[in-house]
Amino acid sequence: MKRLVVGAHYGLMDWLAQRITAIIMAAYTVIMFAATLGGVTGSREVWHAFMANGFIRFITFLFIISLCYHAWVGVRDIWMDYVKPATIRVTLHVLTLLALVGYAGWAVQIIWRLP
């Protein structure tokens, strides 16, 4: 059977997710850039204490998950725009997804093993 590999109603959901994750990341960005100007990167000790704080750890976790979801939607859009052959496109989608899931796990364990 020959059929086109196209969407199935997940477009709106991903569009919305892209916006929600963007807002979460924008808020986190403002907090982190303000903290940077406030001197939290002044020394390793201060930086470690800051990142180990419960609230900061919580929002950093949200940031990491948001980033990976957001990047998934964005990078998938790039592949969909420029890569036409279905096999190559699906392969790139899978590789992107695997990379992002791996990055999320890697980044989360970095912030979670802080004492």
Added chain:
Amino acid sequence: MSEMTKPRPKYLALHEIRLPLAGYASILHRVSGAGLFLMLPLLIWLLQLSLGSGHENAALFSTVTGNILVKLILLGLLWAFLHHFCMGIRILLIDIHVGVEKQQAHTSAVAVMVVSLALTLIFGLKLLGVY
């Protein structure tokens, strides 16, 4: 009527197309996003080194971030992030119908370029350890 039957261009002559500034800002939004995605492993690795315990992590972090090529990459990524951030806010505003008129859209595109470059300068100097 003859206007309607005029032959349409069958290809996109990219070098002849004059995009408005918002068009370039939009392309840069995609380019910066792709660049950030490709460089994610480097950024997570640096986060790991910066938060890792022990002398080895601290020493390796200093060595890596002290490299001039790495500094340039990080400066580029800082701009990419800030451009993506500012352009993202512009897109979110347009989503809720703020600034959709032609002149407003142009002004906001100029603002995205200017603000992202200004913020890159402010935090770039921080990145380079000037203050």
